[in-house]
Amino acid sequence: MSATPAAVIVAIDGPSGTGKSSTSKAVAARLGLRYLDTGAQYRAMTWWMLNNGIDVSDPSEIAAAADKPAIVSGTDPQAPGISADGADASVPIRSQEVTAAVSAVSAVPEVRTRITDLQRTIAAGTQEPGDAGTGIVVEGRDIGTTVLPDADLKVFLTASPEARAARRSGELKSADGKAHADLAATQQALAARDKADSSRKTSPLKKAGDAVEVDTTELTLEQVIECVVTLVEKASADKAGRMEKAAR
Numbered sequence: 001m002s003a004t005p006a007a008v009i010v011a012i013d014g015p016s017g018t019g020k021s022s023t024s025k026a027v028a029a030r031l032g033l034r035y036l037d038t039g040a041q042y043r044a045m046t047w048w049m050l051n052n053g054i055d056v057s058d059p060s061e062i063a064a065a066a067d068k069p070a071i072v073s074g075t076d077p078q079a080p081g082i083s084a085d086g087a088d089a090s091v092p093i094r095s096q097e098v099t100a101a102v103s104a105v106s107a108v109p110e111v112r113t114r115i116t117d118l119q120r121t122i123a124a125g126t127q128e129p130g131d132a133g134t135g136i137v138v139e140g141r142d143i144g145t146t147v148l149p150d151a152d153l154k155v156f157l158t159a160s161p162e163a164r165a166a167r168r169s170g171e172l173k174s175a176d177g178k179a180h181a182d183l184a185a186t187q188q189a190l191a192a193r194d195k196a197d198s199s200r201k202t203s204p205l206k207k208a209g210d211a212v213e214v215d216t217t218e219l220t221l222e223q224v225i226e227c228v229v230t231l232v233e234k235a236s237a238d239k240a241g242r243m244e245k246a247a248r
């Protein structure tokens with residue numbers, strides 16, 4: 001087996017609140033990989049549409065506007081950043097308004113084609129020799145099934161609805177300091193978004209057949225990170241071994 005790890009492409013998918021972002025960022029930072037938050041790209045597209053008078057309840061209006069905004073994603077796991085038409089979208093894409101509209105926008109095929117092209121270009125850039133050639137962790141809903149079906153490692157994170165709602169409620173509380181988060185309402189909102197994301201026609205949320213499923217319900221975030229780091233290290237060493245063999 002080779003001593004030099006290869007630049008891997010890692011796909012991390014799963015429903016909302018399973019820990020995709022937290023895990024992917026930490027794994028990428030620990031292993032010196034780039035990081036891509038594909039949910040942020042759909043959110044930035046949605047934010048731009050809401051700001052530009054697009055009726056997000058009308059799929060034909062969404063489709064007609066899908067190629068208009070320039071969506072630029074950062075890939076530094078410590079500070080990813082995202083902009084739409086040059087405007088910093090990092091904070092506003094997390095608003096309730098965007099969260100409520102994003103599933104409808106992301107279900108439109110023209111939006112998916114546009115964003116999928118961006119994602120593939122960014123991932124391919126991390127396979128070039130030089131500074132960028134460090135590999136990448138890409139997280140979302142359809143990365144292992146559609147965007148990067150040849151990824152070196154696919155992970156599908158799950159957690160019980162109760163655990164996911166409790167995590168999200170904790171987040172809401174710490175964001176405004178008030179103990180207002182209604183667990184049942186949070187659980188309902190997560191279930192509604194998952195249902196929309198799993199039942200759309202184009203590229204629904206789905207586990208790839210060759211993905212490693214990790215149920216995070218009973219695991220701490222640190223345990224999930226360690227588990228995925230181990231999987232990535234193995235995938236990277238295996239890839240390096242294959243490359244070395246092919247070069248002989």
Ligand SMILES: Nc1ncnc2c1ncn2[C@@H]1O[C@H](COP(=O)(O)OP(=O)(O)OP(=O)(O)O)[C@@H](O)[C@H]1O
Nearest residue numbers: 015016017018019020021022167171216219220221
């Ligand atoms: N294993 C875990 N144990 C406890 N809390 C966790 C765990 N994993 C993630 N969290 C917390 O749960 C919340 C949601 O995590 P995160 O945003 O990473 O999920 P996500 O799958 O990316 O969600 P979404 O798809 O909605 O963006 C965060 O506050 C995070 O710190």
Ligand SMILES: Nc1ccn([C@@H]2O[C@H](COP(=O)(O)O)[C@@H](O)[C@H]2O)c(=O)n1
Nearest residue numbers: 038039040042102103106140141142197
């Ligand atoms: N690969 C993806 C990633 C995300 N989406 C859509 O974006 C929404 C927001 O995602 P977050 O991870 O930021 O919560 C999500 O609910 C999906 O509608 C997607 O379609 N494909």
